[in-house]
Amino acid sequence: MSSSPAKPQPDLLTVSGLGFRVGGVEILRDVTLRVREGSLLGIIGPNGAGKTTFLNLVSGVLLPTSGRLEVDHHDVTKASPATRAKLGVGRSFQTSSLFNALSVFENARLSAQVRFGGNSRAWQRPRASDPASLAAMDALETVGLRTVATSIAGTLSHGEKRKLELAILLAAEARLLLLDEPMAGVNSDDVPQLSALIARLHHEGRTVLMVEHHMSVVVGLADRIAVFDSGRLLAVGEPDEVIANEAVQSAYLGQPL
Ligand SMILES: Nc1ncnc2c1ncn2[C@@H]1O[C@H](COP(=O)(O)OP(=O)(O)O)[C@@H](O)[C@H]1O
Ligand SMILES: [Mg+2]
Numbered sequence: 437m438s439s440s441p442a443k444p445q446p447d448l449l450t451v452s453g454l455g456f457r458v459g460g461v462e463i464l465r466d467v468t469l470r471v472r473e474g475s476l477l478g479i480i481g482p483n484g485a486g487k488t489t490f491l492n493l494v495s496g497v498l499l500p501t502s503g504r505l506e507v508d509h510h511d512v513t514k515a516s517p518a519t520r521a522k523l524g525v526g527r528s529f530q531t532s533s534l535f536n537a538l539s540v541f542e543n544a545r546l547s548a549q550v551r552f553g554g555n556s557r558a559w560q561r562p563r564a565s566d567p568a569s570l571a572a573m574d575a576l577e578t579v580g581l582r583t584v585a586t587s588i589a590g591t592l593s594h595g596e597k598r599k600l601e602l603a604i605l606l607a608a609e610a611r612l613l614l615l616d617e618p619m620a621g622v623n624s625d626d627v628p629q630l631s632a633l634i635a636r637l638h639h640e641g642r643t644v645l646m647v648e649h650h651m652s653v654v655v656g657l658a659d660r661i662a663v664f665d666s667g668r669l670l671a672v673g674e675p676d677e678v679i680a681n682e683a684v685q686s687a688y689l690g691q692p693l
Contacts, residue, residue, distance in 0.1 A: 445472045445475070446473055447473070449470070449507055449645075450505070450509075453468055453502060453504065453505045454490075454493060454503035454505065455503050456500050457502075463667055464489050464490060466538045467668070469669060469672060471645065473641075473643055474638075475638075476646065476657055477658060477662055479648075479664065481663050482687065482688070486668075491575075491645065494519055494645065495511070495527040496518055499513075500513060503569070508524070523612075524602075524609065528598075528601040528613075528616060534597060536589050536591075537542075540585050540587050544571075544576055544600070544604055544607045545568050545569055548607035551568075552566075552568045552571070575603040575605050577606070579603045580598070581596060588630070593623070598630055601685045611642055612642075613645070618634065618648065619649075619653060627653065634657060638656070654675070655675045660673060661674075670684060671683060
């Protein structure tokens with residue numbers, strides 16, 4: 437994306453003066469940021485900086501106390517997560533949110549079902565040829581889990597669970613993927629494969645916001661990096677310039693960057 441000479445993509449996400457305050461405590465303040473369609477924004481910052489809160493505000497899990505959010509030029513500042521999902525916003529959580537007692541396939545299918553009309557048949561035994569089942573299998577194929585489709589989700593390895601979470605977003609046809617530490621708890625041997633998968637989803641045209649502690653992963657995948665510190669957006673820019681930024685260096689003093 438960043439090296440492409442093609443005309444710039446429109447913004448998919450526009451964040452202006454976003455703030456979140458609870459009980460007099462300012463958790464996030466005055467965050468202004470634009471994310472172009474098809475780009476991958478890495479989000480870094482020390483623990484407690486407000487990264488997860490930011491994703492919660494974008495997905496609609498939390499509503500901001502100030503500022504404005506637009507997805508594809510629709511004002512979603514006060515919109516529900518369901519309304520945002522219809523615009524293509526999909527998120528994964530820092531801790532896994534799978535239905536552990538259901539099969540891998542059923543997890544993906546329930547997600548696809550939302551898109552093919554949220555009717556009461558979600559729990560009916562699926563036919564292999566219904567659109568939601570096909571979309572679910574497609575998503576599992578993309579992330580490399582088709583061969584374990586009938587396994588119970590709870591029995592998957594951490595790495596596989598992370599892949600299933602991505603499949604769930606794909607099955608829902610998310611085009612703005614909000615990933616909160618997608619490598620958390622994953623065996624280091626699985627990190628390269630998971631990064632390659634995220635890179636592929638990005639290169640297929642999806643827009644990604646990814647909170648991630650593994651700096652090598654962020655620098656390798658991101659077009660741009662946003663650095664949060666103490667509830668503020670400290671810096672945003674291309675990876676090289678952000679890493680060289682003095683304010684960023686000092687926010688990370690004593691921590692590996
Ligand atoms: N709903 C909430 N109520 C009170 N405090 C919160 C709430 N959500 C987050 N916080 C606090 O806000 C700060 C930012 O949290 P978080 O967004 O989880 O940071 P990060 O993901 O960067 O580690 C932390 O100090 C956390 O304890
Ligand atoms: Mg967090």
